[in-house]
Amino acid sequence: MSDLLGQLFLLEAGHFAVQHDTWCTETIEIQMQMRACFDMIARMFQLRALMQSQILQIFAATIVAFSAIGMGIAAARTPSDTQLADTQLVMMEEAGCSWCERWLEEIGVVYHKTREGRMAPLRRVDVHEPMPLDLKFLKPAFFTPTFVLVAQGREIGRIQGYPGEDFFWSLLGELLEKLPKAENLKVEAKR
Numbered sequence: 001m002s003d004l005l006g007q008l009f010l011l012e013a014g015h016f017a018v019q020h021d022t023w024c025t026e027t028i029e030i031q032m033q034m035r036a037c038f039d040m041i042a043r044m045f046q047l048r049a050l051m052q053s054q055i056l057q058i059f060a061a062t063i064v065a066f067s068a069i070g071m072g073i074a075a076a077r078t079p080s081d082t083q084l085a086d087t088q089l090v091m092m093e094e095a096g097c098s099w100c101e102r103w104l105e106e107i108g109v110v111y112h113k114t115r116e117g118r119m120a121p122l123r124r125v126d127v128h129e130p131m132p133l134d135l136k137f138l139k140p141a142f143f144t145p146t147f148v149l150v151a152q153g154r155e156i157g158r159i160q161g162y163p164g165e166d167f168f169w170s171l172l173g174e175l176l177e178k179l180p181k182a183e184n185l186k187v188e189a190k191r
Helices: 002-013 021-077 081-085 098-111 115-119 165-177 182-190
Strands: 088-093 122-126 146-151 154-160
Touching (some): 088 098, 098 115, 115 165, 146 165, 154 165
Parallel strands (some): 088 122
Antiparallel strands (some): 088 146, 146 154
């Protein structure tokens, strides 16, 4: 390779003499090969720069997406003041809980669209984090997931574990039937 570079240097500098046609042909071939190599190296640097640019764009988009997800989770875990007074279904969960993940896949994606989800919006609480102040009255969960129906600062009932989609809906329906009428809750809240 160093011989080729030396010959190219001589070619480019114009310090060579053509002694016969074969040497000239070889020189031209070497020159063409070197130009092809330089072109390939230039393309590689262009591709590398393009890939770095795309990687940075993907990285930035990922950070933005995770930030948005983080804000969504934070918003889901910190209810507004008006929601604190309303009925809610508290899901006590922990990271790595396969049954929690299964519930989220089977029911969590549609829960907010259902009648039950509108009656008792979902609120997720990590069992390993300090209990939110407005839920300090709840007893700890020993199984995850544990679903606690809460209304006006009281526990109405709970479902321990996830028994599957069909059983969950029927158990939740039974809990929702235990909800006091809205008028009774308002009277009790005034006392």
